[in-house]
Amino acid sequence: MEKLTVIKVGGKIVEEKESLKSLLNLFSKVEGKKVLVHGGGRSATKVAADLGIESKMVNGRRITDLETLKVVTMVYAGLVNKDIVASLQGQGINALGLTGADMNVILSEKRPVKDIDYGYVGDVKKVNIDILSDLINSGVVPVMAPITHDGKGSLLNTNADTIAGETAKALAEKFDVTLIYCFEKKGVLMDENDDNSVIPHITPESFIKLLKDEVVKGGMIPKLENAFGALDCGVKEVIITEAGELGNNSGTVITI
Amino acid sequence: MEKLTVIKVGGKIVEEKESLKSLLNLFSKVEGKKVLVHGGGRSATKVAADLGIESKMVNGRRITDLETLKVVTMVYAGLVNKDIVASLQGQGINALGLTGADMNVILSEKRPVKDIDYGYVGDVKKVNIDILSDLINSGVVPVMAPITHDGKGSLLNTNADTIAGETAKALAEKFDVTLIYCFEKKGVLMDENDDNSVIPHITPESFIKLLKDEVVKGGMIPKLENAFGALDCGVKEVIITEAGELGNNSGTVITI
Numbered sequence: 001m002e003k004l005t006v007i008k009v010g011g012k013i014v015e016e017k018e019s020l021k022s023l024l025n026l027f028s029k030v031e032g033k034k035v036l037v038h039g040g041g042r043s044a045t046k047v048a049a050d051l052g053i054e055s056k057m058v059n060g061r062r063i064t065d066l067e068t069l070k071v072v073t074m075v076y077a078g079l080v081n082k083d084i085v086a087s088l089q090g091q092g093i094n095a096l097g098l099t100g101a102d103m104n105v106i107l108s109e110k111r112p113v114k115d116i117d118y119g120y121v122g123d124v125k126k127v128n129i130d131i132l133s134d135l136i137n138s139g140v141v142p143v144m145a146p147i148t149h150d151g152k153g154s155l156l157n158t159n160a161d162t163i164a165g166e167t168a169k170a171l172a173e174k175f176d177v178t179l180i181y182c183f184e185k186k187g188v189l190m191d192e193n194d195d196n197s198v199i200p201h202i203t204p205e206s207f208i209k210l211l212k213d214e215v216v217k218g219g220m221i222p223k224l225e226n227a228f229g230a231l232d233c234g235v236k237e238v239i240i241t242e243a244g245e246l247g248n249n250s251g252t253v254i255t256i
Numbered sequence: 257m258e259k260l261t262v263i264k265v266g267g268k269i270v271e272e273k274e275s276l277k278s279l280l281n282l283f284s285k286v287e288g289k290k291v292l293v294h295g296g297g298r299s300a301t302k303v304a305a306d307l308g309i310e311s312k313m314v315n316g317r318r319i320t321d322l323e324t325l326k327v328v329t330m331v332y333a334g335l336v337n338k339d340i341v342a343s344l345q346g347q348g349i350n351a352l353g354l355t356g357a358d359m360n361v362i363l364s365e366k367r368p369v370k371d372i373d374y375g376y377v378g379d380v381k382k383v384n385i386d387i388l389s390d391l392i393n394s395g396v397v398p399v400m401a402p403i404t405h406d407g408k409g410s411l412l413n414t415n416a417d418t419i420a421g422e423t424a425k426a427l428a429e430k431f432d433v434t435l436i437y438c439f440e441k442k443g444v445l446m447d448e449n450d451d452n453s454v455i456p457h458i459t460p461e462s463f464i465k466l467l468k469d470e471v472v473k474g475g476m477i478p479k480l481e482n483a484f485g486a487l488d489c490g491v492k493e494v495i496i497t498e499a500g501e502l503g504n505n506s507g508t509v510i511t512i
Contacts, residue, residue: 047307047330050306050307050308051303051306051307052306070335073334073335073338073339074303074330074331074334074335075330075334076334077333077334077337077338077353078329078330078331078332078333078334078335078337078338079326079329079330079334081333081334082329082333082334082355082357082358082403082411083329083411085355085357085358085405086357086405086409086410086411087409089357089360089405089407089409090405090407090408090409090410091409094359094360095357095358095359096358096359097333097353097355097357097358099338099341099353101338101341101342101345101351101353102341102351102352102353103350103351103352103396104345104350140359147338149341149342149345149346151345151346152346153342153343153345153346153347154342154346155338155339155342
């Protein structure tokens, strides 16, 4: 199978002109077929604040009422997505911006209300593998915004890490997929105070030990659990690295 | 050649939930291959105002500084476009939202400054006929936002009527194109105070007479000139009608 790299970038790197430019420059050098998945939360929070809408976060997730859905749709699918697409086109990359609604590439369902009502937040139900792989095989580079739809006319806000993971898993049926999560640190660190203590390789066995020794904790636990989930579904390797290190073969490589 | 209908809708009809719903219901019933081009100026003006950005219009065109470009990108390519795409998907139509930057479908150039500096406004240079027709032939319904790009990394604001006209002209090479401009009136009126005085058919000869008799005046003159321009470039017919009359074979039909 042909190699495909799914790269997720988020945080301020995609939202500031200069850092975005150098990121896209690195992205353009990634060889072979590729998909870019982006976030945009900081810009959404800023635009919401400028519009007088308060951003409510629970466990790092945005509570998405109807007004907030409008803001994230504007910011993720409009501002951030099209800025990336135009920049990539300027570098000769045939980018196509997509939400899950476009050509029905990602169908989701509104998260059921249990303890918390997240509002218009969607959990991914189905990634349209054929349409995405046809696009990729025709030389298009999909640029995916973290917005999906329910197939009944409503857009839904969906976490960008989830979009990247689900897209990588689905495309593993057709490609040899490497999933790269760009992150503000150089990888999973042995010592959280030492940026150069990157753990080069994590396997299920070493993960158990890292958990036991409390080297891996907090928000890194779900990140690694997601990585193993993707690997269990056919993704070949997951890399956690810093955006500035894209293409440098650095960071933490996770395999099973 | 196969029939293709390019429909341009603008104004408040695409920006209010209920009217958009009935418009898209009519649009979904239009038979055969089709393209939707939308505006969104009212929402852009509102969001700009809410963000404290003043909208400056000259001859009905928006002066687009960098902050305004961000607003129109958010509103046209995000809010309005994705709302339409998700609604059409909800009706079983395989919609794909596009700006000119996506797959480089419309390349434009920044309007040169003569008397007026319009800012980040783009005049269409090239419509990518092959990509659009491949999409259309594969069953996709393109939903085009009035944003283009310069191929060098910048987005540009482009009038939706122009996008519709240029797209129709380009696609006339591959399809038998009908171009429909939806409008707040039922068509070109014989008496501007009588909404039921629609002129059913205008030809180049009758247009000269209508101009001479001052039946057609003001903003309707460039609209009709654009229509004749499209017909001169191979578009089969242009229809000016009210959005609510879509599919009713009413309105003013312009042919050469």
